[in-house]
Amino acid sequence: MTRDTFDIAIIGGGVVGCAIARRLTLDGARVVVIEKALDVLDGASKGNSAILHTGFDAPPGSLEQACIAAGYKEYLEIAGQMSLPILKSGALVLAWSDDQLKQLPKLIEKAHANGVTDVTSLSREEILRKEPNLSPDLLGGFAVPGEYLIDPWGTAHAYILQAIANGATLLRNAEVLTGHFEGTSWTLKTTQGDMHADHVINCAGLYGDIVDERLTGARRFTITPRKGQFVVFDKPASNLLSSIILPVPTKTTKGVVICRTIFGNLLVGPTAEDQESRTDGSTTRDALLDLQAKGVEMVPGLSNCDVTTAYAGLRPATEYQDYQIHQDRQSRYISVGGIRSTGLSSSLGIAQHVSALLDTFGTQFKPLSTPVTPTPEKLSEYHDRDWQCPGSDGIVCHCELVTKREIERVLDGPMPPATLAGLKRRTRVTMGRCQGFYCTGALAALTEGRLVRPMGTRDGS
Ligand SMILES: Cc1cc2nc3c(=O)[nH]c(=O)nc-3n(C[C@H](O)[C@H](O)[C@H](O)COP(=O)(O)OP(=O)(O)OC[C@H]3O[C@@H](n4cnc5c(N)ncnc54)[C@H](O)[C@@H]3O)c2cc1C
Known part of the structure; x- marks a missing residue:
């Protein structure tokens, strides 16, 4: 175990920890990422819908909305240079009942308030012309042209690989057990020995509250994992749709989505099931059959398509709707918690936010003048392989x-x-x-x- 003191120790190698590691390394900090699993992306970031959200439906004025907007913008700015794949599919938010139809104008207003000004209402006929394989039972909807499909893993790998290429250290299979701040720096006790850092950033996802308690003695929020199960259809099903099909969202979930994946399949999901377990990512027959039936209801052609597999992801939900990002200037500690269902889209924005918080601590680094940008593996079915x-x-x-x-x-x-x-x-x-x-x-x-x-x-x- 190194006796060096890092500028920053990031606890957790999910997409959020990886994006923050990249940002702070480029800012000029000496960064270590400490991950308890054998590999990065073993928590919430393992299984999601892989949509780059615009944040059109995020609560206006929330930290989540600000981080999605900033993260989305930066993703599009760096995608070319970092060879991050992107599938420009756009999304359609559809109403299938009169009640949902009534909610559309307010959602469009909200999208515009969030700065997503290209959201426009579409008639039933316009939607069916655009997506002829949708069920004619739909009543109306609107287009969100800026919602895209991305690679959920390659993206985060590209962030952490750029951090490593520019000097960051990644320590896997090392769980942070406790830690204390001694006036100028932190000592973190891990399963691989002690680590020293001037600042600690808790990005422990599904364990964010536990890590908060281990390091500060208190929990500012409680994680209740929210499981999302998915059904993945075989590649031919991807010919049935080009847009991401979104439902009218509710308070607790964005609802069941149907979309292609960047790997060439088509997925239906997720469910939203609160549970106690932070590790149980199992799927259930009933939920999968229900998703399959919902998929067929919305896209009848799916009844002729085979299913390749199923999976589930766990959202780090809390009792609060907004992200839980807290900082303690005295002890140079930042907790990045409750990044529930939009972290893939917002992670670069969260990283900018954390970098700005460090500025308010009076922490100054010298940004790298010529950072290295490694080329990630090309996994997109829609690009060269x-x-x-x-x-x-x-x-x-x-x-x-x-x-x-x-x-x-x-x-x-x-x-x-x-x-x-x-x-x-x-x-x-x-x-x-x-x-x-x-x-x-x-x-x-x-x-x-x-x-x-x-x-x-x-x-x-
Ligand atoms: C079903 C579902 C669908 C989603 N769809 C989308 C989507 O389409 N678009 C989008 O933008 N977002 C989506 N999300 C949200 C996104 O996946 C999450 O917001 C994001 O993965 C959260 O990442 P994280 O880094 O905060 O947490 P995690 O990925 O959980 O990372 C935390 C890491 O910390 C590690 N850790 C925990 N405790 C310790 C410790 N003591 N010591 C060391 N390491 C520790 C864990 O092992 C883990 O690797 C979805 C999520 C789900 C579940």
């Missing part, structure tokens, strides 16, 4: 067309996967129709001795 380039040394995962070269590259890279799940998030292996049935043997041979949790062991698949 590695298998299309010569010299790939053959395809290993035939469902998802993942080459041996891509797998070798990430295994040899600066943040090699520790588990098969981590390899999947970096390359798409085992995500396809056969769910790894045909490529598992080849993957076991390729990864032998190279994963922290080898394939074939418990939870190693």
Whole structure:
């Protein structure tokens, strides 16, 4: 364990921790990210809808709305330079009942108040012309042209890889157990020994309240995980829609979405189920059948489409609607909690907000003048892939067309996967129709001795 004192210790390698690590590293800080899991993106960031939201329906004036707006803007600014994939699909918010239809004008007003001024009302006929595979039972809706589909994992990997390439340290398999501030710096006790840092930023997602208590002795909010289950349809289903289909949102959830994924599938979900467990990401037959039926109701052609898989994600919801970002200047501590259902879109904005909070602490760094920008793996089905380039040394995962070269590259890279799940998030292996049935043997041979949790062991698949 290093005796060095870092400028910043970030607890948690979810999308929020990764984005903050990137921002503060570029600001010139010496950053360490401490993650308790074997790999990054093992918490809430593991399973979401992967929509880059405009924030059209966020509560006006909220911190969430401000961070989404700033994060969305920065994402579009850096996407080209950082090779972040983006699928310009746009979204349609649809009303299926008279009650929902009545809510549309207020939602459009809210979108405009949030600065999303290109939101426009559409008639039933206009919507059906745009998306002819939607059920004719729909009553009306509006377009949100700026909602896009992105890669939920490649995006966060690109943030942390840029941080690492510019000097940040990533420590995985290290849980922060306790910590104390001694006048000028923090000592964090982790399962891998003590770490020292001038500032601590708690980005522990589903464990944010627990980490707050471990470090400050108090919880400012309580996490109640909100599970969201999804059904993933086979790739041919993606031909049925081009827009993201959003329902009229409620207070607790954005509701059941139907959209393509950047990996070429079509998904229906999520559910919104509060639960006590912070780890139970299981799916249930009833919920999946219900989602499938809802999907068919809205897009009847889905009744002829096969399902590839299902998954669930857990939102770090709290008793508050807004994000819970608190700072203590005295102890140089910032808690970034309750980033419930929009963190993928807002993470770059949250990172800007945290950087500005550090300024108010009087903390000054010297921004990097020529930061390095690594090129992430290209996983989007709608952009060029590695298998299309010569010299790939053959395809290993035939469902998802993942080459041996891509797998070798990430295994040899600066943040090699520790588990098969981590390899999947970096390359798409085992995500396809056969769910790894045909490529598992080849993957076991390729990864032998190279994963922290080898394939074939418990939870190693
Ligand atoms: C069903 C669903 C759909 C969603 N859809 C979208 C969407 O379409 N668009 C969008 O923008 N957002 C979406 N989101 C929201 C987004 O996924 C979350 O807001 C985001 O992932 C939260 O990230 P985080 O970094 O705060 O938390 P996490 O990803 O949970 O990261 C926290 C990390 O901290 C680590 N940790 C915890 N305790 C400790 C400790 N003591 N020591 C060290 N490490 C620790 C954990 O292991 C974890 O890796 C969705 C979420 C869900 C669940």
